[in-house]
Amino acid sequence: MNPGSDNKTVDYAPVGNPPAAREGEKGFAFRIYMQHRESMLGFFRRVLREPEDVADAMQELYLRLARQPDLESRCQNQKAYLFTVATNLVNDGLRKKYVRSLDLHVSLDHETLEASGPSPEEAESLRQQLRLVQSTCDALSDGERQAFFMHRVNRMTYREVSSELRVSERTVRRWVVQALSRLQDALGSSS
Amino acid sequence: MTAASDRGDSAIRPVSEAAYWYEKVSAGDLSDTDMARFEQWLLEPGNEADYANCALLWNAAEVPEFWTGGPAEVAPAVRRGALSRGYGRWVALAASLVLLVSGALLWPIMSAGDRYQTVVGEQRLVVLADESSVFLNTNTVLEVSYTGKSRRVRLDRGEAIFDVRPDAERPFEVQTGAGTVRVVGTRFALRSMENERVRLAVSEGRVTVSPRDSTRAEPSPVLTAGEILDFNSRGVSSRDSDVDVETLLQWRSGVISFSGEALPAVIREVSRYTSTSIEFRGKDLSGLRVSGIFRVGEVDAFLEGLAAAFPVAVVHAADGGIVITAT
Structure with missing residues (x-):
């Protein structure tokens, strides 16, 4: 967070100096970032909730775009590409501190977002939703539960899970998707 | 017993599109055609929100508390020391007794009972009819038989934490091969x-x-908080008090910590959590002490750490097992 920034205002444009005006990839990265900013904000807000984490994630998303050498050719389907980057980011990137690459000479000053975060009502509502979802875990089939648990909690790869459960990797993936799908149904029906 | 023989596993269920896409993206399984289809799917109203819900669940499910029904203050993706925080909350919920039952002891099948089992590497919470709960660790079998007059469970093998609701009319008993715990x-x-x-x-x-x-x-021994007792069918073999029982229960968070245990014992403990056989051969290295953390499921990382820290070699045998030898 910028020290001294006015956290009471909603600021949807990056503050500070515009990124180094270098055409080509970085310009393109900036353009698609701005074009899809609302969508990505919505995504990170749902998953991360805390404004500081959301801001970190948006910053990291931009940096990953700016660092991608052949971004234009990879980005035929822009939304799909961005959501793929964002997915990888939340799945494994956020436990580490972000390291801002100084090589880029890009100054996308830290996003300033409305700093109030979720209201107590929203936080409680999410907690209740998740509790309902938790009870769905018991209704999963044994394979679904075991595969999803091992893959997520024990961080086992699909190959490791398939060798422990003695089924094919295809079956492990099917169980994982089925588990996620049933949990999502439970979340959806409670909101 | 394979998981596929359990209820409903052979059925192929319809899945939500969001779950389909989230898993595919997370697995990195996206061709160019897939990307185009994913794009079209994201453009339809409501799908971005469904996708975000899947992201929320995918990451929430990584936290052990999500599965144990503990108060899940879920901040999954950004964890600043979250593991110890989560563990602390669980302890506040449930001070527990830990019983470890070794060996597959032969029992007559309990009648009118329910059977719960975990496979190697799995951990699972079971909530019983009176809201008592049992948290099963790796490779554990539990049978439950509640009647109007009694609450009996049997621990056939493995390890479990019991959280027992008070019921003056019905004492809670756990039968093991060595005897009964009341x-x-x-x-x-x-x-x-x-x-x-x-x-x-x-x-x-x-x-x-x-x-x-x-x-x-x-007289039957009575234990209170902070006490540990080993017993077999003939009687008590050892007893200790003033023990840090909570450290023994860390496996609930998927973490086993060692502080100065002998290397062969550590290897034996870790091998409980995988069906890959891990053998230790060679000269006696019980003088070597291990301190560190093993995260359930990360056996490879554990073995790498061993090989780096100790004069041992880790060899993968032709039959799929692992042999650790002193070098």
Whole structure:
């Protein structure tokens, strides 16, 4: 967070100096970032909730775009590409501190977002939703539960899970998707 | 017993599109055609929100508390020291007894009972009809038989933490091969050890132990918080008090920590969590002490750490097993 920034205002444009005006990839990265900013904000807000984490994630998303050498050719389907980057980011990137690459000479000053975060009502509502979802875990089939648990909690790869459960990797993936799908149904029906 | 023989596993269920896409993206399984289809799917109203919900769940499910039903203050993706925080909350919920039961002891099947099982590497919470709960560790079998007059469970093998609701009319009993544990208080944990020995650890409350073949003249030992006792069918073999029982229960968070245990014992402990056989061969290295953390499921990382820190070699045998030898 910028020290001294006015956290009471909603600021949807990056503050500070515009990124180094270098055409080509970085310009393109900036353009698609701005074009899809609302969508990505919505995504990170749902998953991360805390404004500081959301801001970190948006910053990291931009940096990953700016660092991608052949971004234009990879980005035929822009939304799909961005959501793929964002997915990888939340799945494994956020436990580490972000390291801002100084090589880029890009100054996308830290996003300033409305700093109030979720209201107590929203936080409680999410907690209740998740509790309902938790009870769905018991209704999963044994394979679904075991595969999803091992893959997520024990961080086992699909190959490791398939060798422990003695089924094919295809079956492990099917169980994982089925588990996620049933949990999502439970979340959806409670909101 | 394979998971596929359990309920409903062979059925192929319809899945939500969001779950389909989230798993595919997370697995990195996206061709150019897939990207185009994913794009079209994202453009339809409501799908971005569904996708975000899947992201939320995918990451929430990584936290052990999500599965144990503990108060899940879920901030999954950004964890600043979250592991110890989560563990602390669980302890506040459930001071437990830990019983470890070793060996597959032959039992007649309990009638009118339910059977719960975990495979190697799995952990699972079971909530019983009276809202008592049992948290099963790796490779554990539990049978439950509740009647109007009694609450009986049997721990056939493995390790479990019992959180027992008070019921003056119906005492709660756990049968093991070595004897019966009766709860007059709250929570405890049990573990099967080698040679038909059972280890009982009490975190809160009072528990009595009746070794199966002990004479009536001997009073049943009563344990309270912070006490550990090993017993077999003939009686108590060792007893200790003022023990840090909570450290023994860390496996609930998927983490096993070692502080100065002998290397062969550590290897034996870690091998409980995988069906890959891990053998230790060679000269006696029980003088070597291990301190560190093993995260359930990360056996490879554990072995790499061993090889780096100790004069041992880790060899993968042709039959798929692992042999650790002193170098």
